[in-house]
Amino acid sequence: MDFKNNYQTREELMTDLNQLYPDVLKKLLKKINPTYDVTAIQDNQKRWNVLKSGLLKSEEQRTVYRVNENNVDNILYERLKLFFDAWKDFEYLREKKLKIPEDLTLRLWNVYIPASEWIVKKREKIPENKAYILGINGGQGSGKSTLVAVLKLLLKKRGYDAVAISIDDYYMTYDEREMLKMKIPFYWTRGPPGTHDVELGIDTFTKLKNKEPVEIPVFDKSLKNGAGDRLPKEKWQKIKEVDIVLFEGGWIGCRPLPEKELDKLTGNKLIEKIEKRDDSKGIFRKIINQELEKYGQWFDLCDNLWVLKVSLQQIRKGRRLQEIKLRTEKGAGMTDEQVERFLDYWAPPTWRYILPLSEGKYTDLVFEIGDDHDTKRVIARK
Numbered sequence: 086m087d088f089k090n091n092y093q094t095r096e097e098l099m100t101d102l103n104q105l106y107p108d109v110l111k112k113l114l115k116k117i118n119p120t121y122d123v124t125a126i127q128d129n130q131k132r133w134n135v136l137k138s139g140l141l142k143s144e145e146q147r148t149v150y151r152v153n154e155n156n157v158d159n160i161l162y163e164r165l166k167l168f169f170d171a172w173k174d175f176e177y178l179r180e181k182k183l184k185i186p187e188d189l190t191l192r193l194w195n196v197y198i199p200a201s202e203w204i205v206k207k208r209e210k211i212p213e214n215k216a217y218i219l220g221i222n223g224g225q226g227s228g229k230s231t232l233v234a235v236l237k238l239l240l241k242k243r244g245y246d247a248v249a250i251s252i253d254d255y256y257m258t259y260d261e262r263e264m265l266k267m268k269i270p271f272y273w274t275r276g277p278p279g280t281h282d283v284e285l286g287i288d289t290f291t292k293l294k295n296k297e298p299v300e301i302p303v304f305d306k307s308l309k310n311g312a313g314d315r316l317p318k319e320k321w322q323k324i325k326e327v328d329i330v331l332f333e334g335g336w337i338g339c340r341p342l343p344e345k346e347l348d349k350l351t352g353n354k355l356i357e358k359i360e361k362r363d364d365s366k367g368i369f370r371k372i373i374n375q376e377l378e379k380y381g382q383w384f385d386l387c388d389n390l391w392v393l394k395v396s397l398q399q400i401r402k403g404r405r406l407q408e409i410k411l412r413t414e415k416g417a418g419m420t421d422e423q424v425e426r427f428l429d430y431w432a433p434p435t436w437r438y439i440l441p442l443s444e445g446k447y448t449d450l451v452f453e454i455g456d457d458h459d460t461k462r463v464i465a466r467k
Contacts, residue, residue, distance in 0.1 A: 095162055118139060140161060143195075149450065174238055175235065183231055183234060196460045221333040221337065222390065223393030229393050237249055256315065262312075277373050278377040283379045289302075297326075298326070299324050300318065311408075338445065340438075356433050
């Protein structure tokens with residue numbers, strides 16, 4: 086028996102689910118209500134009520150995803166179909182591609198599926214001849230790579246062709262950054278505004294928005310002893326037409342600050358120590374602010390913005406782990422000393438621009454991420 090995804094009634098759906106995925110269904114019920122004895126649930130209506138009650142009791146589901154007494158049965162019906170239609174592919178993605186050992190059943194149900202539902206509703210408001218572009222801002226350790234991978238899968242199951250693009254792939258070439266470093270020594274590594282090819286970003290994303298064929302650059306961070314370089318054009322990502330673009334990266338959605346804000350003390354001892362040592366005259370922070378103005382036209386092509394909110398400590402830990410993984414998989418990358426220098430380099434602009442973005446006027450949803458990479462809460466800013 087196969088999951089057919091075209092059930093006429095909820096009873097038919099629940100009967101098939103209990104036959105096809107009895108253990109998964111029990112696990113989901115237990116995770117939604119840990120105190121409930123799933124072995125005592127003998128009929129479909131009781132199972133349905135456990136799932137329904139879980140949605141209605143969640144403030145997040147009510148306020149962010151607009152679940153209420155009038156629509157909960159329809160929402161539950163559609164989410165259950167998607168959950169089990171995607172289950173096998175999701176588990177393969179988790180184990181084989183993402184190599185995540187933790188069980189993500191509840192995260193799939195509470196976070197990923199409602200998030201994909203939110204995207205589809207926004208996509209439906211965009212003309213069919215235009216692509217929908219979602220900006221996703223998240224630092225290292227925020228789980229954005231996992232989120233984007235799962236969203237692509239779920240959106241495909243919903244009938245949408247989605248593509249994931251990282252702002253990191255728009256870094257300038259190694260030679261271009263070497264020339265920039267000669268002019269402005271503060272640009273000794275990739276990362277901050279001024280090290281991306283903004284014109285290329287605006288050009289390619291305008292084509293994406295208009296559903297025109299486009300080639301997206303690919304950047305390999307392991308090249309040039311960890312400095313990274315853009316791959317030759319024949320290795321770029323070729324896209325003919327796409328419905329949804331998931332645009333992720335650490336600077337997406339950030340805007341320049343009023344100049345008077347740049348010289349204010351941050352109140353963070355680590356940031357003030359780094360700036361006193363590396364940028365005592367405030368030159369670099371002003372350069373970054375000026376460069377960030379150029380990104381506005383690029384970020385304006387995003388229809389909505391999500392922020393994956395993590396602490397500065399989480400970002401630093403995540404970056405260390407990413408470099409270890411990069412060295413393990415590709416045999417090249419930054420040394421431990423280079424990583425620590427890189428982290429200090431990134432800390433002040435992260436504190437000024439990225440962390441406050443969760444309160445920003447351009448932000449639609451905020452996902453508060455815990456130390457275990459799980460989403461603790463989702464907040465609607467608009």
